[in-house]
Amino acid sequence: MKRALPLALAACLALGCLTPAPGPDGVVNPDPYERQNRLIFAFNDGLDRVIIEPIGRVWRFLTPRLVRTGLDNAFINLRFPVRAVSCLGQGRVTHAGSETLRFAVNSTIGVAGLWDASSRLFGMPFYDDDTGQMFAAWGVGTGPYWMIPLLGPSNPRDTVGYILDGFLNLTPSYAAPVAWANGRAIAVPTIDRAREASLDYYLFVRDSYLQRRAAQVAETGPMQRLSPEEQEAGPADELYEVETFEEDEADAGPGE
Numbered sequence: 001m002k003r004a005l006p007l008a009l010a011a012c013l014a015l016g017c018l019t020p021a022p023g024p025d026g027v028v029n030p031d032p033y034e035r036q037n038r039l040i041f042a043f044n045d046g047l048d049r050v051i052i053e054p055i056g057r058v059w060r061f062l063t064p065r066l067v068r069t070g071l072d073n074a075f076i077n078l079r080f081p082v083r084a085v086s087c088l089g090q091g092r093v094t095h096a097g098s099e100t101l102r103f104a105v106n107s108t109i110g111v112a113g114l115w116d117a118s119s120r121l122f123g124m125p126f127y128d129d130d131t132g133q134m135f136a137a138w139g140v141g142t143g144p145y146w147m148i149p150l151l152g153p154s155n156p157r158d159t160v161g162y163i164l165d166g167f168l169n170l171t172p173s174y175a176a177p178v179a180w181a182n183g184r185a186i187a188v189p190t191i192d193r194a195r196e197a198s199l200d201y202y203l204f205v206r207d208s209y210l211q212r213r214a215a216q217v218a219e220t221g222p223m224q225r226l227s228p229e230e231q232e233a234g235p236a237d238e239l240y241e242v243e244t245f246e247e248d249e250a251d252a253g254p255g256e
Helices: 004-016 034-060 065-078 080-087 094-106 131-137 157-168 173-186 188-197 201-218 228-232
Strands: 147-150 151-152
Touching: 034 147, 034 173, 034 188, 034 201, 065 094, 065 173, 080 094, 080 131, 080 157, 131 157, 131 201, 147 157, 151 157, 151 201, 173 188, 188 201
Parallel strands: none
Antiparallel strands: 147 151
16 A cells, blocks of 8 residues: 555556647647536435535524634645645745744644634735646646546545645644534625536536646746735635635524
């Protein structure tokens, strides 16, 4: 098993170096495995509707917005090694130092990261980098777009990055289900709007992922952490990470 993991990671990175061949019109198809991807997407979406979404809605009903926001801040804070290592791997030592300082401030003044004190009090920049972005800076290509069972959209390069990010993430294993339920609860209104507005939900998710990932890879400066008021007016294609807080009274939990 110990030997199999490095081989699997190396194979995924090798796939990332293989750019899909252009079609007859000279345009590269980023989704050459669309038929298989749609099957996996249908499985993921069905599982979400039957099990994961109801859990998110129950969590959303039981927890006030302040609790959900605080937990989200805490889990973002625990991912600081992912961001710091990625910045270092791209030669951005100052950015890595900034992320380390953010972690120290948020873990102390911010009460274990529940409050983003580094942004609110000191206006410290936030560099939302990950290992997949570091590989991109090294010249590793994305490879073909693919859907992963349970996890969703990705590609060979980002799959390897996701696995390595898991080793760097400080979130304890026993807290992972809480992070998962809280993240899905936050995403409830955004995903609802995406499903209602899209004629083909698969294409919406695929194109949103590809565009967002390309923007993240191209980004070299700090990212702006949105306040709740800014999130309320934020874009609707941040499917799994940004809560827009546009809630009906029937959807609001106690304490909201």
